[in-house]
Amino acid sequence: MIPLRENIRNMAGYVPGFQPRDGQAWIKLNTNENPYPPSPRAIEAIRAELAEDGAGLRRYPDAASMAARDEAARLYGFDPSWVIMANGSDEVLNNLIRAFAGEGDEIAYVHPSYSYYSTLAAIQGARVRTFGLTGDFALKDFPARYPGKIFFLTSPNAPLGFSFSLETIEDLAGRVAGMLVVDEAYADFAQGNALELVGKCQNVVVTRTLSKSYSLAGMRLGLAVARPEVIAALDKIRDHYNLDRLAQAAARAALADQDYFRTCVARICETREWFSTGLRDAGYQVIPSSGNYVFITPPDRDGARVYQSLYTRRILVRHFTDNALAHGLRVSIGTREEMETTLAALKEIG
Numbered sequence: 001m002i003p004l005r006e007n008i009r010n011m012a013g014y015v016p017g018f019q020p021r022d023g024q025a026w027i028k029l030n031t032n033e034n035p036y037p038p039s040p041r042a043i044e045a046i047r048a049e050l051a052e053d054g055a056g057l058r059r060y061p062d063a064a065s066m067a068a069r070d071e072a073a074r075l076y077g078f079d080p081s082w083v084i085m086a087n088g089s090d091e092v093l094n095n096l097i098r099a100f101a102g103e104g105d106e107i108a109y110v111h112p113s114y115s116y117y118s119t120l121a122a123i124q125g126a127r128v129r130t131f132g133l134t135g136d137f138a139l140k141d142f143p144a145r146y147p148g149k150i151f152f153l154t155s156p157n158a159p160l161g162f163s164f165s166l167e168t169i170e171d172l173a174g175r176v177a178g179m180l181v182v183d184e185a186y187a188d189f190a191q192g193n194a195l196e197l198v199g200k201c202q203n204v205v206v207t208r209t210l211s212k213s214y215s216l217a218g219m220r221l222g223l224a225v226a227r228p229e230v231i232a233a234l235d236k237i238r239d240h241y242n243l244d245r246l247a248q249a250a251a252r253a254a255l256a257d258q259d260y261f262r263t264c265v266a267r268i269c270e271t272r273e274w275f276s277t278g279l280r281d282a283g284y285q286v287i288p289s290s291g292n293y294v295f296i297t298p299p300d301r302d303g304a305r306v307y308q309s310l311y312t313r314r315i316l317v318r319h320f321t322d323n324a325l326a327h328g329l330r331v332s333i334g335t336r337e338e339m340e341t342t343l344a345a346l347k348e349i350g
């Protein structure tokens with residue numbers, strides 16, 4: 001038997017959302033991708049990087065991704081020493097665990113939310129605790145003092161779509177002895193965010209991704225905003241060339257093109273509201289969403305049945321077998337046309 005670490009032998013790997021090979025043949029609403037293309041300026045920036053037959057690719061990229069970091073810092077109103085770029089926000093979530101939680105230490109997150117935190121903890125050999133939700137989406141039984149090393153708070157919550165208020169997040173920051181990591185993968189589709197708490201509370205880190213609101217899931221781009229001491233630690237841990245040249249160029253250009261970004265986000269939010277209203281009228285429960293997806297429950301609370309019926313119509317959504325979620329489905333918001341087809345199908349399926 002090969003001498004694997006015990007925790008690696010025993011852990012189950014994370015199973016990402018299904019990516020069909022014949023992507024064009026599906027209405028693909030299962031992994032919260034953006035239905036619109038990335039900013040044309042991002043595409044131009046990638047092309048410019050590939051000029052002269054890609055000769056520039058012979059050279060390593062800037063190890064610090066400084067141009068992209070500067071752009072993100074400008075956008076969010078922080079000094080660049082408070083920002084780190086990542087190969088997808090998954091990379092920075094991983095590095096946060098590596099920085100703060102050793103083998104046997106505890107981390108926690110909300111159930112249901114993003115189960116990848118569990119996988120990352122298992123790799124590290126850290127223990128995992130989860131906190132459930134009340135019927136009105138407050139944290140259940142969260143202690144006055146949580147002693148673990150990291151508490152991951154996904155806000156907006158994925159897959160349910162609701163957001164925690166700024167007051168709640170600030171209160172949690174005071175109760176968490178370790179770091180409070182606010183995973184804001186979907187915050188660009190919400191009314192508010194927790195960025196101001198990074199300056200205010202010593203232990204708050206905010207993570208973001210360019211996968212959703214900037215349509216760059218395929219480039220693998222994320223970032224974190226935190227105190228310079230935390231950023232310096234994350235800089236020590238990451239792969240030294242964690243972002244390739246094309247990703248750095250795309251990140252900088254996409255973050256700089258706020259007009260395009262705002263137009264796409266507004267369109268998705270408008271479609272989300274239209275779709276939610278239509279589905280409620282058809283008898284579905286729809287949780288008001290601050291993300292680019294909605295969590296919906298059919299009248300008979302049989303999420304698996306509706307998933308299958310949509311699948312046979314080549315509409316792909318996400319069904320979770322987890323007991324807390326199996327009654328419903330998470331549906332990403334696509335173009336208006338895609339959502340019209342999906343709404344019509346859901347009305348037919350009932």
Ligand SMILES: Cc1ncc(COP(=O)(O)O)c(C=O)c1O
Pocket residue numbers: 031032087088089090091114154158183185208209210211217220221222
């Ligand atoms: C809550 C949450 N956090 C993080 C991520 C990871 O995003 P990225 O593509 O930046 O790695 C996702 C992706 O689906 C997500 O849903």
